[in-house]
Amino acid sequence: MNMNPIEKNIVTVAGNQNSEETLVFGHGFGTDQTYWRLVTKAFSEQYKIITFDNVGAGKSPPIAYSNNKYSQLQSYADDIIDLAENLQIKDATFIGHSVSGITGMLASIKAPELFSKHVFINASPRYLNDTEYIGGFEQSDLKDLYNKMQTNYHAWVSGFAPTFMGNPEKPELAIEFANSLASLRPDVAYTVCKAIFESDHRKDLIKFNKKSLIIQSIKDIAVPVEVGKYLNKNIKDSVLFVINADGHFPHISAPEEVIQAIKTFL
Template identity: 60%
Template sequence: MKADPIVKNNVNIIGNLDAKETLIFAHGFGTDQTAWHSVANALKNNYKIILYDNVGAGNALPEAYSSNRYNSLFSYADDLIDICETLAVKDAIMIAHSVSGMIATLAKLKAPQHFKKLILVGASPRYRNDEGYIGGFEQDDLDGLYQAMDTNYFAWVSGFSSIAMNNPDRPELAQSFANTLSAIRPDIAQAVAKVIFQSDHREDVKQLDSPTLIIQSKEDIAVPLQVAEYLNKNIKGSTMVVVNATGHFPHISAPAEIIKALKQFLN
């Protein structure tokens, strides 16, 4: 029997339930829906807000994860569509961080009726460098990352969380990320990391044709500026804004910057 998507993905609905417009927030690797706390709270008076956890993260049903099913981002996109169908969501505005940017892209292409606008924060269609394309990582870099995760997951978490957050003057932010990363079962984290970092959705983003905002940090270890520029060039109807923030999690480290960019785009 298929699990109820609301339970499976720990869906929470907050904000103005009578609002005309719905925002759906989707989190990136190593975090959960709580990563959006500051941003969602700033918008909840004017919007109905849907938050959820990807399977394998947060408080999603642990038994829902299987490496066979979640061996590509398409399965996560199907989960997002299931949530929208269950809640009868039409023409929502999708706000997606990191890997969820491509999950949202795939969901939009498969079931466009659910989404009218996309907002991609620190998203990447491909993390590996390729001929004529800068993704940020060589395959050797990624093989080393998987090896480090495999050898001592919690030591890897400690180092990676600081580098990815990139706000050394606020160590509590890296610690918070380390906590959510550590809460993921190490074998699941490694499998999901491989699915993300080995994926290539460049041809998918070229098919998008709806108002799209691309939000990029000034400095991001996981997603260089060239990736945001690639998205901006290849997504019809997209605009790009570089926010005054460092690290891969500007919605956590500089929520005011993200809120400002969202409000300008939404209005």
Template identity: 45%
Template sequence: MSVAARNNVQLLGNLLSDKTIICAHGFGTDQRAWLEVVAAFTDEYKVVLFDYVGANDKTVPFFTRWKYKHLHAYASDILDIIEELGLQNITFIGHSAGGMSGALAAIAEPDWFSRLVLLNASPCYLNQDGYVGGFSTTVLDELFAQMETNFHAWASGFAPMVMANPDRPHLANAFSSTLSAMRPDVALAIAKVIFYSDHRLDIGQLSHPTLLIQAQEDVAVPHEVGYFLEKHIPHSTLIFLDTQGHLPHISDASQVIRAIKPFLK
């Protein structure tokens, strides 16, 4: 099985460049979420886009519960892509759980990466003693029950809450569309892996310069998570964008681009 086929890998930009950007999407989206952002970097960088297994109909045939039962499996897929394409000098840009999977990949093979950008990422979504993750077990149980009972109704309500920006309803509609395109049982399985994950003890091993970008208002990732990451990732810088919602690379791509460009220089 080709890794490129499994993850629907696409190459854009300056294919002769020795500098590579890999962009990883989060739950409920696919690689198309990055198109507006990466357009700002295609002159100088080789850009790799891919879909996580289970994200859409192209990748869901490769999904198995026994393999994709933790984020390390998605990190392993990232390393497979890098190895198959022979990539080096990698800047990894990842959103949400896609960002945390990239962090795990960089911890496993640090020499393959040069820097990371983690956008609205979280090492743990569940509130714990002394830690604010944003969700209680009761809220997560209700969320999973709704997904299991009527997935498409849940998606139509979840999308505008997470996207925010109610003055631009087309954004939530687009997110609802990609979310609803997931196979319901696979979406539920992936959501449980993400929301029950806890990588707070892992992130201290991340040795690369890391830019942490957080939205000012994000129902999924509170400010406390950003401060936690900044404290525990040794070479990290935290910035907050004046944006709403969990997907600023879609709702406010220009702000995300302006935040990333100085970091790459």
């Protein structure tokens, strides 16, 4: 169905409304735009800030979601293009966590006028190990993950959340992530999770030529440091910044490190 992208993605426009520089923040799997709250405040005086919820996540209308359409990451990239064009964004900086790092890149390849800079935070072009490529997972790992999701979704959430969040000394972070995952429809979570983990966008890196910052946690069970190095090697105009952070969500667990890296880049 055709839907206004601002309503479909629950787009929020904040920060300095008069600024000519715009930062667009895209969230990762199992989270929503509220996960940027600790980072965006550091940029709100100087930049216009755009946040949004991916379809199937956060407060995005359930009617906008289709298992068939959103089984490919390009559909999320097309949504980014739609909302950016609706807001008449040009030459902005796209800051994407995890899967949104890649969907932001795909959007930029298709509509190069929208974004002039990209920030990838714990993002991966492929999660599966391959010949001479370390992605972090074997197919058997994913098969086990999918099986647990389908057998007892809420039991899966209780194990998945603390493992991916890390930072066991801050249990409140894992609880927040678990609550966020639990709010998703299990069938939507399964389809989105599979679309992410089965994706392979390594060849798209060749088509991408925007100035980029790659922020990588030193310890992340989902995206090992080798993936950050791979992105850095294959994105021509990029710099890798490995931060002293534990887990897949450094913008929540180590926001000051992320803020400093982005400020230095900008």
